Amino acid sequence: MWGIRMRASKISSKFKVKSAKLKHKNPELRTPNSEHISGAEGIYDESEIPKACESYIKRALTHSRGKPDEIVITIEKIRQKPKKIPLLPVATLKCNSPEKAREIITQKLKSLGISKKAIDNGFVVLNAKKTMRGASLILLKSGVRVEPDKERGIRVSRMGIEKSTEKNLSEKLSKAKINTTTVKEALVLASKAASWPDVIAEVCISDDPDYTTGYIAAKEFGYLRIPNIKRGKETHGGRVFFIRETADIASLISYLERKSAIII
Ligand code: WAQ
Ligand code: MG
Secondary structure, three states: OEEEEEEEEEEOHHHHHHHHHHHHHOOOOOOOOEEEEEEEEEEEOHHHHHHHHHHHHHHHHOOOOOOOOEEEEEEEEOOOOOEEEOOOOEEEOOOOOHHHHHHHHHHHHHHOOOOHHHHHHHHHHHHOOOOOOOEEEEEOOOOOEOOOOOOOOEOOOOEEEOHHHHHHHHHHHHHOOOOOHHHHHHHHHHHHHHOOOOEEEEEEEOOOOOOOOEEEEEOOOEEEEEOOOOOOOOOOOEEEEEEOOOOOHHHHHHHHHHOOEEEO
């Protein structure tokens, strides 16, 4: 098994000249002012590597957030046996506006014992103009953000789905007319994260301007899709994990970013 990750970015127009000069002096330097365009990750068999890379590259080059000027693909052999994880059940809620979405999300998070302060801090991340590359970790009582790098956030990575499970899932999603890579990848990510005991809930809004369905996920109620979580053409978005106040943060981050997991 191989883990493949893609990350596409462009130099923020504000910094174009400065960054280009810096890069000219040292071509290896990662531009500090690059803007995130898209990212993706999965677990594949060796024979699938070329196809997976091709589709990641295509995705990076045709993204609705714009043209990248850097695409990084990492392909690495997975040494440890992946942890086997169940898929969260999927449902789509009724929602016709971002205001209604906020109401639904607030009510669901409160029912899990998440404080108003933590919820408000979550929405600050989700509505911020500058999107993060990864997710924020918020303590569910105090509302404190504990991800070490507030711009990058935590990247959930090294996850995939068993072939037969994916086939079943595709059939089920097709019936609901939502059999897309976007839904499947989000579901795999949410399932991996939800399986960690200290992760109580996740809220996600896509940062793609043309994707307006988000979700809230938790072990208690599964993966709930929320249409119209944002208005079209808006480029904000993000992910927030609400975690136990007493969580061991280092173990949690290590699990989300580095431990391989396969949905069975
Ligand atoms: N780990 C942590 N955070 C991530 C990751 C990751 N691997 N990938 C993206 N993010 C964060 C980052 O802040 C992005 O700005 C934000 O999530 C949104 O990422 O069922 O497409 O890739 O129809 O735009 C939801 C599907 C799609 C709902 C979510 O997210 C449905 C989506 P995007
Ligand atoms: Mg996106």
